[in-house]
Amino acid sequence: MDIGSVSRTYDGRVALRFQCGFPYSPDEVWTVLTDPERLRYWFPACVVELAPGTPLEFGSSDDQDGRPGVPAGHATTGSVLVVRRGHVLEYLWDSEILHWEITPDGSGGCWLTLTHTTDDEDDALAHGAGWHAGFEVIEAQLEGRPIDWSPRDRVAELAEHYRRPSA
Template sequence: MDNGIISLTYDGRVALSFRLAVPQSPDKVWKVITQREFLEAWFPADVEFDLTPGADLLFKVTPEQIKRYGLPADHATRGTVISVRPNHIFEYLWDAETLHWELVPDGTGGCWLTLTHTMEEEESAYAHAAGWHAGLEVVAAQLDGREVDWSPWDRADELAPQYQKSA
């Protein structure tokens, strides 16, 4: 998988984008990025997505975040579903940040999966990059039917040096 790309948006915000070619159909990928049974292995929060535009979302900390970072067990942030086009677009706010997932058929039965995470601060993009990269590696493994016998948290720590801002 290629590294994420960090760029400025038209309104001065910062976008972190990943694009992944997957041999599976958009409907199969859709399940992995929206259904709790798959999300638990890689998504950086405990959330159950309501795939209804305007729906409120609650992002709770995971047991791993409590253990690794000392976050309080009752810590949570909120979000709102912006757009849902099943098997194509899923976009939502997570606190003040926007996550946009897009699936585009590639003409061979597979698709391109693109994640764009838009936020205010460039430093935040660098901080999130390794975690999303590691999570998307788990997504690819899930789609391929491979066992995930590694920790995406440990993998993010390994990837972090690739995402440090140059001086």
């Protein structure tokens, strides 16, 4: 997978964007983004109700080795902003926005795009390794492969690729 890209939004915020093509239907990819049993391996929130305004708590505990990008014991809040089943899922995470979009590719597969919008480039880059590792878990789940590695360890391996180059 290519490393995510960073750009500025119209209002000066920073958008970290990942896009990956999958040879699976949009419905199959949607399930990986919304099924609590699958989310527990890679995402720091369990979404129980997919409805705008639903409150969320993002965090992980010491016994959850998955959920890359969030330190064990750390918790923050947010809410569901947009739900268009099979197409768009958007959350507010503190002041950050996570926008997931699934686009059919015309051959039965689809593109999954995540845009993580935050206020600071260093913050965006700090999330890069976690999202990269999360996409690797998504790929394994879609392929039916077991998650027999530590997503948290994978984040540590990838972290160097998401650091701002020294001047």
